[in-house]
Amino acid sequence: MPTDQPQPAFVLVRPQMGENIGAAARAMWNFGLDRMRLVAPRDGWPNEKASAMASGAGRLLDEAQLCDAFPDSVADCTYVLATTARPRGLTKPVLSPERAMRIAAEKIAAGEKVAVIFGPERAGLENEEIARANAIISVPVNPGFASLNLAQCVLLVAYEWMRQTGEVVHEEIATGRTGWAVAAEIDALADHYEETLDRAGFFFPETKADSMKVNLRNLWSRMALTQADVRMLHGILRQMVRWKQRGD
Known part of the structure; x- marks a missing residue:
């Protein structure tokens, strides 16, 4: 079954x-998009090669809406975006994929139906089809080699849709099997190093000892340490002390 998420076709x-x-x-x-519509596929429908290539997305093909003519594919839509890389001599807004999907998201949130149309691989959309669109999506590509594979173009627009609907995490740090160290753990690590370094005579001269200790504490607080990192740093210091005590 299709998802309940409002989305463009x-x-x-x-x-x-x-x-x-x-x-x-x-x-x-x-x-996360699953509203596919097909207009007169050249090799007929259903298509075994399409199903094989779709892999885990085969249900999109099973539920795809098949249309004999292009006007039928967008008849229920209030806003249509056409993808094309070639200048067409038509007066029409030309949008980046990012801007286009932002507009699409706003219109869909307001209850409108939006379609994005992609042309055939060899020649792209006809002018008569683009003329029915409200705006053009143009991907910023190398002008000397502007042709995109159909699936590549679909992927670019789909990615921008996800970005505009707020489902993209722009940065994160994976902590593996451990969590972030809490303040108490960082304090214990700082104490361990400060005490050991103090015994080793690191904080010299005495007049600068207090500021050196503050700078060392500040160093630990600036570091994004996991609990595993803290355990390892404790272990490193303990081993260094043992090595020194053995006199190796």
């Missing part, structure tokens, strides 16, 4: 290769 117009349809389905499902 991705319309593949006259796709030529089943493999590209399957790859587009995978790209959509990677980013």
Whole structure:
């Protein structure tokens, strides 16, 4: 069954290769999209090569809406975005994928239906199809090699959709099998080093000892330490002391 998430429909117009349809389905499902519409696939439908390429996203193909003509594929939509890399001589807003998906998210949140249309692999969308769109999506690519594979274009737009709907974590640090060290653990580590270094005569001259200890505490507080890091740093210091005591 389709997800309940409000989202745009991705319309593949006259796709030529089943493999590209399957790859587009995978790209959509990677980013939580499952509303695929197909307009007159060249090799007929269903397509075994599409199903093989879709892998775990095969249900998108099973539930894809098949349309004989392009107008039928967007008939229920209030806002249509056309993807194209070639200038068409049409007066129409040209949007980056980021801007386009921001607008799409706003319109869908307001209850509108949005479609993004993708043309066939060899020549892209016809002017008559682009003329029915409200705006164009243009991906900033190398002008000397602007042609994108169908599935690549689908993936780029789908990724921007996920970004605009707030589901992207832009930065995180994986802590593995351990959690972050708490303040008490950092304090105990600082005490261990301060006491050991004090015995070793590190805080010299005495007039600078207090500021050196503050700087050392500040060093520990600036470090993002996990509980495993703290245990390892305790162990390193203990082993160094044992080594010194053995006189090796």
